[in-house]
Amino acid sequence: MSTATMNANPALRAENVSIRFGGVQALDAVSISAKAGEITALIGPNGAGKSTMLGCISGTLAQNQGTIMIGDTDVSKSSAQKRAAMNMARTFQSPQLVTELTVREHVVLAARAGKQVRAGKLATTGRFVLDLIPFISRGISKAEIASADELINELGLGRDKDKGPSDLTLGQRRLLEVALCLATGAEIMLFDEPSAGLDRAETEHLGRLIQQLASERNITVVLVEHDLELVFAISTRVFVLDFGKLIDSGTPAEMRASKAVQTAYLGTTEDE
Amino acid sequence: MLSFAIAGLAVGALYAMSAMALVITYNASRVFNFAQGGMAFFLAYCFYYMGNPDTGLGLNLWLSAAIVVLILGPLLGLFLWWLLLGKLGNLAPLTKVGVMIGLQVALVAITTLIFGHDPVYLVYGPVGEPSVIFSVFDVNVSNEQFIIIVTAAIVALGGYYVLNRTMAGLVTRGSVDSELMTVLTGTNPKFVVASTWAIGTGIAGLAGLMVLPKVGLSPGGFANLIAASMAGAVIGKFTHLWRAFFGALILGITQEVLVLYLPSDGLLGTALRPSLPFLFMVGAVLIYSQQKDVKADSQKVEVAAVNNAYEVSLSKYLNIMRNPKGHWDRYVGYAVLVVVLVGIPILFNEYWTGLLAVGFCYTVIFLSFRLVTGEAGIISLSQISFAGLGVIAAAYVVNNDTWFGAANEVPILVAMLIGGVVAGLVGTVVGLLCLNLGPLYAAIVTFAFALLVDQAVYTRDEFSNFGSGLPFGRPVLFGMTFDTPKTFYWFGAAVMFAVMFMLWALRRSTTGLVFATIRASRVRAATLGFDIYIARVGVFALGAAVAGVGGTMVASFQLVAFPNGFIMTIGLVWFALAVAQGTSSMGGLAAGGMTLLLAPAIFSEFLPERLADLPVLLFGLVAINMVVDPIGINPNLRAQFRHLAIKMSGGTVHSPSYEEESETSVPAGVK
Incomplete structure (x- = not known):
């Protein structure tokens, strides 16, 4: 394993995380960490356990063993809601979008959720009684539309803002997932294969956006990605998984040269 | 004690057989058979017709039973599978439940249309007149009890053996998880599922015949059997045969043995035994909610629901409604609405205007489905009970002189609100559970819960006033008394539009956006930080309160609070009608509320009395239509109207991407 396995002051830490699905050990004592202002990538072949790791970190999956820390807080047993309330947001490999909402409504909802989180309130719908009163209930304001449109345009979805997810291509749906994450204003963002379905130009644009996020807003980014070009171009640190185990970690340059990584991706020949 | 235990064993054996039928069909098809009561009712009537020497064929009772259980039951199961049940596998939970409730309603209506709707209380089962055949420790065991216990044991052992020890059982269990794998084993998965429906319906028929001497032949009579067998199925997590069997068996024994220990009157004496199926279910739910596997399984259902026919249908609808052209059509709708609303009291007499006024009241109750199901995505079959509880609470307050002063001094409007609050509080408890x-x-x-309210609350004399209902009155507001059908028409319309206005506000608010997210993806809602449990309980309680207020409005028009108008069997018809119209559509729910009143009235004008159940049959059939039209009738009509408006405005409609993908994502060779 290479030099920088653990950061000095990581914003996010997962230690010895294990999870089993029936007879399959999906993760086996995997430890990773991610620092604010950096992009930490999680790579590996299909079935390596990358998305499962994101599930454990975000609370959508409950690990059998191991610890998840956000800053100094142990969130290992906290719900996904509580982790979201600690300024964590994520995208899904299979987009989890709402057929009934337009692109713009998705972004507005995520922005409102983020605002409640920042106000220190878990985004319950406790105010739903007020929302029943026609003149008090809050429809989408002009300011919210303007703010949402800015983000939507930035991600290249401007022409589709009044469409629903069923009218978007798969790539656009993934971008909308990213937009949701960004709209929450979260401090920790987990991206699960955001570039799948995008063409090269769109992928490069997305890469620049994620880089800006990390550096300018000091966001902790964990990126699960199959596109190694993108990973090596933008990430600060790379963790490599294979068959549920952490096989190597280090800088992109180190991982590009790593024998273990090459073996995991390309396999071994018999004479080796 | 032993005699009660043996009686309980026989009752429990009946419940257990019926529970097994539920588990067997669910195991193979992932469809929960809410229509099992209707199937058993139909088959029991066939048995009665075949065996009755006076009005039927007069066949030997054992021969009649054999024909029903071994031939008619399986044929009915196969026919329904071919027609309907085989098409449900991949649909959303709401669609499945809606269709099965529609089937239940339709089967009961068909049965009463064929055989007549007068209940028959004295009916023998296959055994004929009961007689004692032997004694155990001085306790007599009847031939009926003996046959029931032995039959249940044979069915249980046979079911267990087939499911767990034979290739057929393995294939049945496997076909649920992967149809493709079943195909690869050389078995036709459709054959597997069809066979289980045939067997399940046969067993349901068998339980139905055996319960006949206890409950007679009436649509509501089978409700206890079904509730108890559902409790067994819940205990068995819908898939574990033995757990379901013993859960239902213990429930039956407990019910009978409790007779020994409970007083014959008072709340405990009358309410506890009918409450047992509900209590057993709640107990099981509370235990299972702590278990990861059940939670994960229920989440799997939610996730599966995301990419289903409902979503495709909804996408098509939204695709049309989001088209930038043709939005002028709504003004046509508003204009027609105003003309009709104002025209009715002018053009129609007091009878028809009054009928429509009650239609508004029922619409308020139906709008509670929009909150509970349309917004929060919860399938509730107890909205009718919340309406009934609202009625009881309001009438009790008005007629009781201990809480708010002398009788009849509590303003009716205040009583209506109290009815809503009480229903809401009960709804909170049910929601939490x-x-x-x-x-x-x-x-x-x-x-x-609906059945519990029927049996443990409505039957109490202080609420039912010995069956004649408590007197209730009309509201007074700013000096207006609403004491004629025409004035009440405007009161009903005002409340209905107020509730609609609230629901409109809710949908456009943060809460509305959150509920849309919860319906589509609970995982997405959770990762955005929304506490979906609290929100769902809250909206469930609010739905109960709205239903309660609607119920008090009905009582107010009728001037009597008559809880028997709010029983579970009627509630199933309401549910069928609401989901068929579209629980997200306020127009659809209004159409449902109106149809509920108008269809029977119109049919009774033109059709003979023996066809009185024809509207109920139609309500059931429209719910069954959800197989091809999962979002409901009203949204589809609305989309067609908008489509026309778009074309008239020179626009075009494209297919949503989901549809294009679904056409190409089916692997080759998989049909």
Whole structure:
């Protein structure tokens, strides 16, 4: 394993995380960490356990063993809601979008959720009684539309803002997932294969956006990605998984040269 | 004690057989058979017709039973599978429940249309007149009890053996998880599922015949059997045969043995035994909600629901409604609405205007489905009970002189609000108990709750006033008395539009956006930080309160609070009608509320009395139509109207991307 396995002051830490699905050990004592202002990538072949790791970190999956820390807080047993309330947001490999909402409504909802989180309130719908009163209930304001449109345009979805997810291509749906994450204003963002379905130009644009996020807003980014070009171009640190185990970690340059990584991706020949 | 235990064993054996039928069909098809009561009712009537020497064929009772259980039952199961049940596998939970409730309603209506709707109370089962055949420790055991216990044991052992020890059982269990794998084993998965429906319906028929001497032949008579067998199925997590069997068996024994220990009157004496199926279910739900596997399984159902026919249908609808052209059509709709609303009291007499006024009241109750199902995605079969509880609470307050002063001094409007609050509070408790797990658990627990209210609350004389209902009055507001059908028409319309206005506000608010997210993806809602459990319980309680207020409006028009108008069997018809119209559509729910009143009235004008159940049959059939039209009739009509408006405005409509993908994502060779 290479030099920088653990950061000095990581914003996010997962230690010895294990999870089993029936007879399959999906993760086996995997430890990773991610620092604010950096992009930490999680790579590996299909079935390596990358998305499962994101599930454990975000609370959508409950690990059998191991610890998840956000800053100094142990969130290992906290719900996904509580982790979201600690300024964590994520995208899904299979987009989890709402057929009934337009692109713009998705972004507005995520922005409102983020605002409640920042106000220190878990985004319950406790105010739903007020929302029943026609003149008090809050429809989408002009300011919210303007703010949402800015983000939507930035991600290249401007022409589709009044469409629903069923009218978007798969790539656009993934971008909308990213937009949701960004709209929450979260401090920790987990991206699960955001570039799948995008063409090269769109992928490069997305890469620049994620880089800006990390550096300018000091966001902790964990990126699960199959596109190694993108990973090596933008990430600060790379963790490599294979068959549920952490096989190597280090800088992109180190991982590009790593024998273990090459073996995991390309396999071994018999004479080796 | 032993005699009660043996009687309980026989009752429990009946419940257990019926529970096994539910588990067997669910295991193979992932469809919960809410129509099992209707199937058993139909088959029991066939048995009665075949065996009755006076009005039927007069066949030997054993021969009649054999024909029903071994031939008619399986044929009915096969026919329904071919027609309907085989098409349900991949649909959303709401669609499945809606269709099955529609089938239940339709089967009962068909049975009464064929055989007549007068209940028959004295009916023998296959055994004929009961007689004692032997004694155990001085306790007599009747031939009926003996046959029931032995039959249940044979069915249980046979079912266990087939499912767990034979290739057929393995294939049956495997076909649920992967049809493709079943194909690869050389078995036709359709054959497997069809066979289980045939067997399940046969067993349901068998339980139906054996319960006949206890409950007679009436649509509501089978409700206890079904509620108890559902409790067994819940205990068995819908898939474990033995757990379901013993859960139902213990329930039956407990019910009978409790007779020994409970007083014959008072709340405990009258309410506890009928409450047992509900209590057993709630107990099981509370235990299972702590278990990861059940939670994960219910989540799997939710996730599966995301990419289903409902979503495709909804996408098509939204695709049309989001088209930038043709939005002028809504003004046409508003204009027609105003003309009709104002025209009715002018053009129609007091009778028809009054009927429409009650239609507004029922629409308020139906709008509670929009909150509970349309917004929060909860399948509730107890909205009718919340309406009934609202009625009882309001009438009790008005007629009781201990709480708010002398009788008849509490203003009716205040009583209506109290009715809503009480229904809301009860709704909070039911919501807390049933919303921990997936949609199917909620549907079944609310079904059992509705039955509990029927048997433990409505039957109490202080609420039912010895069957004649407590007197209730009309509201007074700013000096207006609403004491004629025409004035009440405007009161009903005002309340209905006020509730609609509230629901409109809710949908456009943060809460509305959150509920849309919860319906589509609970995982997405959770990762955005929304506490979906609290929100769902809150909206469930609010739905109960709205239903309660609607119920008090009905009582107000009728001037009597008559809880028997709010029983579970009627509630199933309401549910069928609401989901068929579209629970997200306020126009659809208004159409449902109106149809509920107008269809029977119109049919009774033109058709003979023996066809009185024809509207109910139609309500059931429109719910069954959800197989091809999962979002409901009204949204589809609305989309067609908008489509026309778009074309008239020179626009075009494209297919949504989901549809294009679904056409190409089917692997080659998989049909």
